[in-house]
Amino acid sequence: MGDMVESDNLSGRLVVTTALDQHLEKFPALISLSKEQFKCQRCQMVNQKSLYSLTADVFYCPDCLVLGRLTNQDYLLAYPEQNNFKIPLYPLSWRGTLTPKQQQISQKLCQVQLAKQEHLVWAVTGSGKTEMLFAMIAQAVSQGERIALAAPRVDVCNELYPRIQAAFNQVSVSLLHGQGASTYQYSQILICTVHQLLKFRAAFDLLVLDECDSYPYINNPLLHQAVLQAVKPRHCLIYLSATPSPEYLTRIQAGQLNYSLLNRRFHGHDLPKPQFCLVWKHNFGHLNYQLQRQIQFLIQQQQRFLLFVDSIRQAELLSQLIKHHFPQLKQTFVHAKDPLRGQKVQEFRDNHWQALVTTTILERGVTFYNIDVLVWQADSQRFNVQTLIQIAGRAGRSADHSDNQVIFFGQQYNSAIDQAIKQIERLNHDV
Ligand SMILES: [Zn+2]
Numbered sequence: 001m002g003d004m005v006e007s008d009n010l011s012g013r014l015v016v017t018t019a020l021d022q023h024l025e026k027f028p029a030l031i032s033l034s035k036e037q038f039k040c041q042r043c044q045m046v047n048q049k050s051l052y053s054l055t056a057d058v059f060y061c062p063d064c065l066v067l068g069r070l071t072n073q074d075y076l077l078a079y080p081e082q083n084n085f086k087i088p089l090y091p092l093s094w095r096g097t098l099t100p101k102q103q104q105i106s107q108k109l110c111q112v113q114l115a116k117q118e119h120l121v122w123a124v125t126g127s128g129k130t131e132m133l134f135a136m137i138a139q140a141v142s143q144g145e146r147i148a149l150a151a152p153r154v155d156v157c158n159e160l161y162p163r164i165q166a167a168f169n170q171v172s173v174s175l176l177h178g179q180g181a182s183t184y185q186y187s188q189i190l191i192c193t194v195h196q197l198l199k200f201r202a203a204f205d206l207l208v209l210d211e212c213d214s215y216p217y218i219n220n221p222l223l224h225q226a227v228l229q230a231v232k233p234r235h236c237l238i239y240l241s242a243t244p245s246p247e248y249l250t251r252i253q254a255g256q257l258n259y260s261l262l263n264r265r266f267h268g269h270d271l272p273k274p275q276f277c278l279v280w281k282h283n284f285g286h287l288n289y290q291l292q293r294q295i296q297f298l299i300q301q302q303q304r305f306l307l308f309v310d311s312i313r314q315a316e317l318l319s320q321l322i323k324h325h326f327p328q329l330k331q332t333f334v335h336a337k338d339p340l341r342g343q344k345v346q347e348f349r350d351n352h353w354q355a356l357v358t359t360t361i362l363e364r365g366v367t368f369y370n371i372d373v374l375v376w377q378a379d380s381q382r383f384n385v386q387t388l389i390q391i392a393g394r395a396g397r398s399a400d401h402s403d404n405q406v407i408f409f410g411q412q413y414n415s416a417i418d419q420a421i422k423q424i425e426r427l428n429h430d431v
Helices: 006-010 100-115 129-142 154-167 194-199 221-230 246-253 289-301 312-325 341-349 385-392 415-428
Strands: 014-017 030-032 037-040 046-048 053-055 075-078 118-123 147-151 173-176 189-193 204-209 231-241 258-262 275-278 305-308 331-334 355-358 372-375 406-410
Touching: 100 118, 100 129, 100 231, 100 258, 118 129, 129 147, 129 154, 129 204, 129 231, 147 154, 147 194, 147 221, 154 173, 154 189, 189 194, 194 221, 204 221, 221 231, 246 258, 289 312, 289 372, 289 406, 312 331, 312 355, 331 341, 341 355, 372 385, 385 406, 385 415, 406 415
Parallel strands: 118 231, 118 258, 147 189, 147 204, 173 189, 204 231, 275 406, 305 355, 305 372, 331 355, 372 406
Antiparallel strands: 014 075, 030 037, 037 046
């Protein structure tokens, strides 16, 4: 670790200050665009003064409120990035190996980093995308660059942090997000939520944006702005996704964004292809007969499974109905508002439950082995193409059980289901 000096903590930061601050570089936090409109210089969002006023002539920005309230009486100050790091001779302490395909992408990323380009890594779930970044990050560290790994969600950051620390144990690594990891310390590698990037200005030489297709980043102009402001004018920006959204696909098709595709998991087997089961008739409040038959089959096979549903209410209801029909099956439900959520997921991992009825909270980031996946009402509006592909990706995670079943139940075969199945087929055929 480098010797930290007080001023390092300001390096690359955008800080809030007052009119009393004598610093020549300070600038107003909010600027008037017209009599009625103003623009925030921290998040660049435009709002109406009359809607967000505190007194007759004091107004505030509602968009970046989560980082502290900025009013038109505040000032901002951007401290230049010093890149003041003690650089280890061998930054990478990870000693694992990559598959030939991973190796190929890893080398590509090293070139992209040198050329300061933007690049998308389209890597199916379970393909080991993090390890592919290591050589590039090590190269950037050696060059004294400052690096950020940002993700839209806190749990992704929390999962990434120990892995990066272990892989780069000679390098300063810190974690920053609004839920219990908010003590900031200057470091060469920062892992943070995308929101936190608003606290930086022209700080990062290399920025990796994980899950660039997921909520809340997707379609969020404020978070897109956060990324653009946090990087230096000359930078390298890497997007990671298992299911790129149209925003990226359009840019790829227009030749505006290069990408690397990793469509094989570690074990090299195909992704399980979802089957569609057309639901003939469904009476609310009853356990559908086709679903019942499938569950009966899974119980006989002693196969563990996840049953995805589109709402909290459905999760509780279906779990209740299954309990009534199959009292012998060890199952429970889980959703975002469930206080026992963490415990239940752990119990499922520990084989205490054979089945879990879940909302989309288990769509990403969680790895279970040898799990079949059922999606009830897969034709619901709540399940888009990306979500369905992510959910299907919960199955077939180990080499021994790469043939896990994925079944989408629905009353209609809609375009999201069709596209999800076709995209998985395409990935399996190396297109
Ligand atoms: Zn703002």
